[in-house]
Amino acid sequence: MNENVSSESPVVEESYRDRISTVDEQGKRVWIYPKKPKGTFYNARTIFSIFQLGILFALPFIKVDGHPFMQFDILGRKFILFGQAFWPQDFHLFALAIITFFVGIILFTAVYGRVFCGWGCPQTLFMEMLFRKIEYWIEGDAHRQRALARAPWTGEKIFKRSMKYAIFLGLSFLIGNLFLAYIIGVDRLFEIVTQPPAANPGGFTFVLIVTGITFFIYAYFREQLCLIVCPYGRLQSVLLDKESIVVAYDFKRGEPRGKRKKNQPDDHLGDCIDCKLCVQVCPTGIDIRNGTQLECINCTACIDACNSIMTKVNKPKGLIRYASYNAIEESRKSHITGRGVAYTVVLVGLAVLLTFLLTTRTDVETTVLRTPGVLYQRVEAEDALRNLYSVKVVNKTFDEIPVSFKLESHSGRVELIGVDHLDVESQEVAEGALFIYIPENDVQGPSMKIKVGVYNDETGELLQTVKTAFLGPAM
Numbered sequence: 001m002n003e004n005v006s007s008e009s010p011v012v013e014e015s016y017r018d019r020i021s022t023v024d025e026q027g028k029r030v031w032i033y034p035k036k037p038k039g040t041f042y043n044a045r046t047i048f049s050i051f052q053l054g055i056l057f058a059l060p061f062i063k064v065d066g067h068p069f070m071q072f073d074i075l076g077r078k079f080i081l082f083g084q085a086f087w088p089q090d091f092h093l094f095a096l097a098i099i100t101f102f103v104g105i106i107l108f109t110a111v112y113g114r115v116f117c118g119w120g121c122p123q124t125l126f127m128e129m130l131f132r133k134i135e136y137w138i139e140g141d142a143h144r145q146r147a148l149a150r151a152p153w154t155g156e157k158i159f160k161r162s163m164k165y166a167i168f169l170g171l172s173f174l175i176g177n178l179f180l181a182y183i184i185g186v187d188r189l190f191e192i193v194t195q196p197p198a199a200n201p202g203g204f205t206f207v208l209i210v211t212g213i214t215f216f217i218y219a220y221f222r223e224q225l226c227l228i229v230c231p232y233g234r235l236q237s238v239l240l241d242k243e244s245i246v247v248a249y250d251f252k253r254g255e256p257r258g259k260r261k262k263n264q265p266d267d268h269l270g271d272c273i274d275c276k277l278c279v280q281v282c283p284t285g286i287d288i289r290n291g292t293q294l295e296c297i298n299c300t301a302c303i304d305a306c307n308s309i310m311t312k313v314n315k316p317k318g319l320i321r322y323a324s325y326n327a328i329e330e331s332r333k334s335h336i337t338g339r340g341v342a343y344t345v346v347l348v349g350l351a352v353l354l355t356f357l358l359t360t361r362t363d364v365e366t367t368v369l370r371t372p373g374v375l376y377q378r379v380e381a382e383d384a385l386r387n388l389y390s391v392k393v394v395n396k397t398f399d400e401i402p403v404s405f406k407l408e409s410h411s412g413r414v415e416l417i418g419v420d421h422l423d424v425e426s427q428e429v430a431e432g433a434l435f436i437y438i439p440e441n442d443v444q445g446p447s448m449k450i451k452v453g454v455y456n457d458e459t460g461e462l463l464q465t466v467k468t469a470f471l472g473p474a475m
Helices: 040-061 088-112 115-119 122-139 142-150 155-184 186-194 201-221 224-229 301-312 325-329 338-359
Strands: 070-073 078-081 084-086 246-249 320-323 364-370 377-379 384-395 401-407 413-416 422-424 429-439 447-456 462-471
Touching: 040 070, 040 115, 040 122, 040 155, 040 186, 040 301, 070 155, 084 088, 088 115, 088 338, 115 122, 122 142, 122 155, 122 201, 122 224, 142 155, 155 186, 155 201, 186 201, 201 224, 301 320, 320 325, 364 401, 364 447, 364 462, 384 401, 384 422, 384 462, 401 429, 422 429, 429 447
Parallel strands: none
Antiparallel strands: 070 078, 078 084, 246 320, 364 384, 377 384, 384 429, 401 413, 401 422, 401 447, 413 429, 447 462
């Protein structure tokens, strides 16, 4: 979508594509002072952001049977999702979930553009719906912020800047603690907060680091995170096509743009009056009339701004709207393409597979391996052969499980060495050794596959069936 003008429209100068909107010709930072948006989309985003923030801050405090609903213990290599614990043995589920997530992002980007950036990204959520609102409240709208930035350091300026940065720092500290709660849980976080820093230097240092990074991002770095750090904007060139629905300017209707003069006919002009309000409200400082750009986060501020102007000049709304390039070029409604349907089929398939694997996931992860270097032994009293195995059981639940074993595929028996059963503590790993006895007449070949059932010794419930090999004499 590098062109946004029809053959009937004047040629648009495109040197803006050679630079980003927040850096000037000398390579210096251009500070963005976006005008406070207002309108239908902004109100909807505000309501949605309240919902998002509520969920984000509430999740660490929600518990299921006394355990966290969500926890991402990276150092302990343990994750809790929807009240279920996941271990490194469940990495395939994690990998599949990540693939499903990214395919979902690709799908939504291919069909709906960067709707995630404008409505779901935490960076946009915190910046535009939290920190920016506080800035408007303290320093005023864009023109007041510019005036304050140029003003000398009077008492008023010192007070406003100090108040703003103090609140920013407090919010950054709160966000730092929120991230730590997702990692270690709210109970452990409460211990760290209520104890002296020396008692928990690691947790205290982590909170300080996250607080500093968060403060730097929202007080200074701001939109640069989207433009420079995040690769998502640059991926648009391969994810979007001319049927992708994005925040777009209707160049067919708007061009040629120009100011209206009183008592003069304007039949030669399009609906765009070149008020530049869409540029003034943009949090990344771009002109949406130039077409789709990597800086655009689809925040819809320009849609609200343009709609308000169209209402004032008695023109139809929607000069800037959600639309595809082809829909604007051909003056029709947008529709989903074959590529979007294909992505949807793939995404649904991955989601179904992930759901199946999650619902069939076992409470324990058991490994039964024949001890290397140890040959089979004959047991004359039972006319049987036996092999020695090492066993490891991972308990993925929050309850202790007593585990016993039973041979499922052949006649014979399993004998744990030294114990009647393995007691596997909650979210822990238990190891042991066992013998498997099989009548010699049932042994087929030097190596045959057998199945071992893993049972809850208290309830008798079959938890898992494990395959392993049994060594016997050559036939």
